[in-house]
Amino acid sequence: MIKIISAISILSSLLLGVDGYEVYKKNCASCHIEIMKKAEMMKKFSTLKAPPMIQVALRLKENIIIRNEDEDVHRHLFMLFVKNYIENPSIDYIMCHPQAIDTFGVMKSIKGLSQEEKEAVAYWIYDRYEDVDFE
Numbered sequence: 068m069i070k071i072i073s074a075i076s077i078l079s080s081l082l083l084g085v086d087g088y089e090v091y092k093k094n095c096a097s098c099h100i101e102i103m104k105k106a107e108m109m110k111k112f113s114t115l116k117a118p119p120m121i122q123v124a125l126r127l128k129e130n131i132i133i134r135n136e137d138e139d140v141h142r143h144l145f146m147l148f149v150k151n152y153i154e155n156p157s158i159d160y161i162m163c164h165p166q167a168i169d170t171f172g173v174m175k176s177i178k179g180l181s182q183e184e185k186e187a188v189a190y191w192i193y194d195r196y197e198d199v200d201f202e
């Protein structure tokens with residue numbers, strides 16, 4: 068299943084000509100570190116600008132719950148949330164840990180990305196942290 072999904076995401080990024088990882092590196096990586104261990108995060112907390120992307124991804128995945136456990140649907144809803152959040156971050160539907168909001172504040176809106184770029188980066192975030200633990 069996961070293999071099929073990553074094949075689809077690679078294929079769609081080729082078709083759209085947008086590489087989600089490149090979008091991440093250009094637009095998100097300056098605040099969201101790609102991967103780190105929980106203990107390392109605690110140590111470096113005061114130097115961070117935002118929660119690491121691994122934490123963001125796993126928390127969203129956990130919080131977005133669908134009844135029939137269809138992974139494609141789950142991935143699609145995750146993508147829609149992230150795609151919207153990039154341009155319209157809001158305290159009204161934030162899923163972040165309250166402590167992170169106290170520390171970092173609400174994310175600022177990022178404008179200027181195309182629909183394709185937002186979708187590609189959101190799918191990249193979903194797939195990047197499949198079978199990865201944050202501990």
Ligand code: HEC
Binds near residue numbers: 152162188
């Ligand atoms: C200038 C710093 C900054 C940049 C750049 C940035 N973010 Fe964030 N982001 C934050 C902060 C701070 C938070 C934690 C507070 C919040 O959830 O709004 C956050 C939280 C998030 C969340 C969690 C929302 C939730 O409800 O839990 C997502 C998803 C997210 N960012 C996606 C992205 C993506 C995708 C990009 C790149 C396209 C990006 N961010 C770029 C600062 C940033």
